[in-house]
Amino acid sequence: MSAPKFRVAICGGGIGGLCLAVALSKYAHIQVDVYEGAGRFREIGAGVMIWARTWRILELLGLAEQFAKVTDVEPTPDVGFEYRRSDIPTGFKWNFVAMPYGCIRFHRAHFLDVFVDNLPEGVAHFGKRLVSYEKGVGEIRLTFADGTSAACDLLVGCDGIKSVVRAQMLRAKAAEEVRPDLLALIEPKWTGTIAYRGLIPAKDLPSADGTRHRTLGTPMMYCGQNKHIVAYTISAGKIVNFVAFASELDKEGRDYGGEWVTDCTQDEVLQRVDKPTKWAIHHLAELPFYVADRVVLLGDAADIFSQIKKKLLKTHLGSGAGQAIEDAFILASVLGATGTNNLDEALEAYQRTRLPVANHVLRSSFESGKMFEFNSSFAEEYSTLGPAIGRQWGFLTESTPEGEAEKALGILRTLASG
Ligand SMILES: Cc1cc2nc3c(=O)[nH]c(=O)nc-3n(C[C@H](O)[C@H](O)[C@H](O)COP(=O)(O)OP(=O)(O)OC[C@H]3O[C@@H](n4cnc5c(N)ncnc54)[C@H](O)[C@@H]3O)c2cc1C
Known part of the structure; x- marks a missing residue:
């Protein structure tokens, strides 16, 4: 008789949860x-961009060929962002x-x-x-809003910015360790920034x-003072993804007081944007x-946005x-390299590897948002601001995904043998 499988429950099927499900389903000893x-x-109807580092992970997961079919650009060097001053009558690069x-x-x-197509049957509920x-x-019981329940050996919270898993984890830790400060980490705060998002048919671009x-x-x-727009093509160049950010610095940290994501009118954005949406950007x-213990966080549930003091944004x-x-x-x-015996060590290795990197990206991202809107210490000094923006992307090449995985496995081996 074969050993019972190790049961991993993934709460939330966004990009993070589905990527984990596909990666874990390759291991025979794990039930996902x-x-x-x-x-x-x-x-949502919008674009998403990734960098070579993430592309490498998709290659390592054996998915790159499938993703190549749905990207409109051949991954080629030297394509990046052009930055223009655009809040003055004559803009310039x-x-x-x-x-x-x-x-x-x-x-x-x-x-x-692509992730959905690679999920084995029976995994999605x-x-x-x-x-x-x-x-x-010996197990974790999950209770769902429809009155049903399920059991698992490990729960991974991939349930986004309003994560129920994160909220319960923090409440439990605050009670166990008498740390009321942890309760302040549960509710995301508004950054004072609104993002207007939508897609524009390329043929309609004036x-x-x-x-x-x-x-x-x-x-x-x-780029402009307190606002910036990101725009790039998707869908084989037929569609332009458009995100316009508008920041009110004095509103940072306040309650937004409404739905975070709503439809909005074309009048509020641009006539040519198809079905625009309005996002109040929040941070944690x-x-x-x-x-x-046996509960772990991943993706936006773990670290999406920012530090209370420093206001960081991965966006x-x-x-x-x-x-x-x-x-x-x-x-x-x-998880693939361990059975239930070394689970605690595996989770610790994940945490030690990811936490510092994710926090570093958060910090760089926060600073970048300020730079794009001329609110950083470089203000409008283009000659120093430009190179400083370039350096913000340094994390993409300072290590490799394979190297990080090897580091995590090394930590796991050390902890397991000690
Ligand atoms: C304006 C903007 C632009 C961005 N552009 C980029 C970009 O170009 N590149 C990039 O890398 N990132 C970008 N991001 C960030 C990126 O979109 C997110 O970080 C990413 O989608 C997070 O994925 P996730 O799986 O962690 O969470 P989510 O995508 O939020 O998925 C969470 C899932 O959990 C489900 N869920 C929630 N609660 C529960 C529950 N209680 N029980 C069960 N299921 C639940 C939800 O229905 C959802 O399916 C951008 C973000 C913004 C706001």
Whole structure:
């Protein structure tokens, strides 16, 4: 008789949860279940970009060929963002950041579909909105809003910014360790920034002098005081993804007081944006841990946005999805290499590897948002601001995903042997 499988429950089927599910389902000793609150896996109608580092992970997971079919750019070096001053009558280019292998762009729905297509049968469970979990003898019981329940050996919270798993984990730790300060980390705070998002058919893009609009050729960052616009093509160049950020610095940390994501009118954004949406960008305090016993956090549930004091945003480096994928890759690597015997050590190895990197990206991202809106210490000094922006992406090449996985496995081996 074969040994019972180790049961991993993934709460939330966004990019992070689905990447983890696909990566874990390759291991024969692991049973994977994804519990998604919605009736199906879905992404919003917008673009997502990843960098060469994340592309490498997709290669290591054996998925790159499938992702290549749904990206509109050949991953080639030296494509990056062009930065323009755009809040004055005559705009001008003041910076260009070339990236190794450029930015690789997708329609979000197509991106998610590749993970969905690689999920083995029986892994996905829909309409399963987690309400709470309870640690029983040797297992964790999950309770869902539809009145059903399930059991697992490890719960991974991939349930996004409003994570139920994170909230319960922090409440439990605050009570156990008499640390009321942890309760302040539960609720995300508004950053004072609103992002307007939408897609524009490329054929509708206006061109002042009859020439091809520059956004159709190069990913663009249109910068102004307290606002900036990110625009790049997806879907084989037929669609332009558009995100306009508007910041009110004095509103940082206040309650937003409404729905965080709503539809908005074209009048509020641009006539040509199809079905625009309005996002109140929220941030969380940096978490001191990702793991509590057999419960672990990943992706936006773990670290999405920022530090209370420093106000960090991963959004500005186009890295939230990439970081969630890297979380999934490292967690799958250590779980794949261990059985239940060394589970605590595996989770500790995941935490020690990911926490410092994720926090570093958060910090760089926060600073980048300020730089794009001329609110950093460089202000409008283009000659120093440009290179400083380039350095913000340093984390992409300072290590490799394989190296990070090897580091995590080394920590696991050391902890397991000690
Ligand atoms: C304006 C903007 C632009 C961005 N652009 C980029 C970019 O270009 N590149 C990039 O890398 N990142 C980008 N990001 C960040 C990126 O989108 C996120 O970091 C990423 O999608 C997070 O994935 P996730 O799986 O952790 O969470 P989510 O995508 O939020 O998925 C969470 C899932 O959990 C489900 N769920 C929630 N609660 C429960 C529950 N209680 N029970 C069961 N299921 C539940 C939800 O239905 C959802 O399916 C951007 C973010 C913003 C706001």
